[in-house]
Amino acid sequence: MQPPPRPRRSVLYLPASNAKAVAKARELDADVIILDLEDAVAPDAKAEARSAAVAAVREGGFGRREVVIRCNALDTEWGADDLAAAAAAGPDAVLVPKILSADDVRRYDAALAAAPAQTQLWVMIETCAVVPQLSEVAACARETRLSGFAMGTNDLAKEMRARILPGRAPFLPILALTVAAARAQGLVVIDGVCNAIHDEALFQAEAAQGLEFGFDGKSLIHPAQIDACNAVFTPSADEIAWARSVVAAFAQPDASGKGALRVEGKMVELLHRDQAKQILAIADMIAAG
Numbered sequence: 542m543q544p545p546p547r548p549r550r551s552v553l554y555l556p557a558s559n560a561k562a563v564a565k566a567r568e569l570d571a572d573v574i575i576l577d578l579e580d581a582v583a584p585d586a587k588a589e590a591r592s593a594a595v596a597a598v599r600e601g602g603f604g605r606r607e608v609v610i611r612c613n614a615l616d617t618e619w620g621a622d623d624l625a626a627a628a629a630a631g632p633d634a635v636l637v638p639k640i641l642s643a644d645d646v647r648r649y650d651a652a653l654a655a656a657p658a659q660t661q662l663w664v665m666i667e668t669c670a671v672v673p674q675l676s677e678v679a680a681c682a683r684e685t686r687l688s689g690f691a692m693g694t695n696d697l698a699k700e701m702r703a704r705i706l707p708g709r710a711p712f713l714p715i716l717a718l719t720v721a722a723a724r725a726q727g728l729v730v731i732d733g734v735c736n737a738i739h740d741e742a743l744f745q746a747e748a749a750q751g752l753e754f755g756f757d758g759k760s761l762i763h764p765a766q767i768d769a770c771n772a773v774f775t776p777s778a779d780e781i782a783w784a785r786s787v788v789a790a791f792a793q794p795d796a797s798g799k800g801a802l803r804v805e806g807k808m809v810e811l812l813h814r815d816q817a818k819q820i821l822a823i824a825d826m827i828a829a830g
C-alpha cells in the first residue's frame with residue numbers, strides 16, 4: 542500500500558559539517574533537510590561531518606521536517622562508513638549519489654540492512670549511465686527500501702558537458718523520463734538545485750517548471766530559496782477550490798455511475814477526482830503544519 546502523501550516542496554541541502562547550518566535548519570520552513578556528507582563536504586572534513594550528521598539525527602528537534610543523510614558513494618573511501626553510520630542513526634531516508642544501475646540500488650539497500658524499517662532509500666539521478674535504465678532502477682522499489690529519486694542536475698551537466706542555462710533545455714527530456722519512471726512505481730521525485738542563490742526570477746521560473754513536470758518539490762542550497770519554493774509547490778487557492786468542486790461533483794447522487802462530468806465549464810473524469818483528492822490531501826497536510 543502507498544504511504545499517505547506528504548509535502549516535500551522544499552528539500553534543503555546543507556553540509557553536515559556546518560554546525561550553524563544544522564542548528565538553523567531546525568527552525569527553517571523546509572519540508573525536508575538533507576545533511577550532506579558528499580559534495581558539500583571537503584575530504585578532510587568527511588569524518589567530522591559523518592559524526593555530526595549522526596549526532597543531529599539522534600538529537601532530533603527537526604519537528605515536522607523529514608531528515609535525510611546523503612552519503613558518499615560506496616566506491617569512495619568514505620562510502621561504507623557513511624552507510625553504516627547512517628543505518629545506525631536511522632534518519633527518515635538515506636540519499637545516495639551517482640547511481641548507475643539497478644544493481645547499484647541493490648548494493649546500497651544491502652548496506653542499509655541494519656537500518657530501522659522506516660528508513661527509506663533515495664537515490665540521486667545524476668549520471669548519464671542511469672538515464673536509459675530509469676524504469677529498471679525505479680522498479681527496485683518492489684524489492685528494496687527505495688522510495689525516492691532526487692535529480693542531480695549539476696553532476697548531470699558535468700557528465701553530459703551540458704550548460705545550465707535558463708530554461709534548462711538540455712535536461713528537459715531527462716527530467717520528464719525521471720518523473721515518469723518514478724511515478725510508475727509510486728516514488729517521491731525531487732527536482733535539482735538552482736545554483737543562483739539570490740536570483741529570485743530564475744529560481745521562480747525553475748521551480749515553476751519543476752512543478753509543471755510533476756516533481757513533488759525542489760532541492761535547495763540556501764535558506765533564501767525556501768519561501769519561494771514552498772509558494773510554488775503549495776496548491777493554490779484556485780487549485781484547492783477546483784479540487785473541492787470536482788470531489789463534490791462526483792459525490793452528488795446524480796453522478797453515480799458516471800465517469801465524466803462538467804465542472805466549471807470543463808470535462809472532468811474519475812482520474813481528475815483522484816488528482817483532486819491528492820491536491821486536497823497535500824493541502825490539508827500543509828495547513829496542519
Ligand SMILES: CC(C)(COP(=O)(O)OP(=O)(O)OC[C@H]1O[C@@H](n2cnc3c(N)ncnc32)[C@H](O)[C@@H]1OP(=O)(O)O)[C@@H](O)C(=O)NCCC(=O)NCCSC(=O)C[C@H](O)C(=O)O
Nearest residue numbers: 554555556561562565577580581693694695696762763764
Ligand atoms: C552556498 C553556500 C556555501 C553559501 O554560503 P554563505 O555565503 O556562507 O551563506 P550565507 O552567508 O548567505 O548564509 C546565511 C545564513 O544562512 C545559513 N545557511 C547558509 N546555507 C544554509 C543551508 N544550506 N542550510 C541551512 N543554513 C544555511 C548560514 O549558516 C548563515 O547563518 P547565520 O550565520 O546564522 O546567519 C551555503 O549556502 C551552502 O553551503 N549551501 C549548501 C551547499 C550544499 O549542501 N551543497 C550540496 C548539495 S547541492 C548538490 O550537490 C546537488 C546534486 O548533487 C547535483 O549534482 O546537482
Ligand SMILES: [Mg+2]
Nearest residue numbers: 667693695696
Ligand atoms: Mg551531485
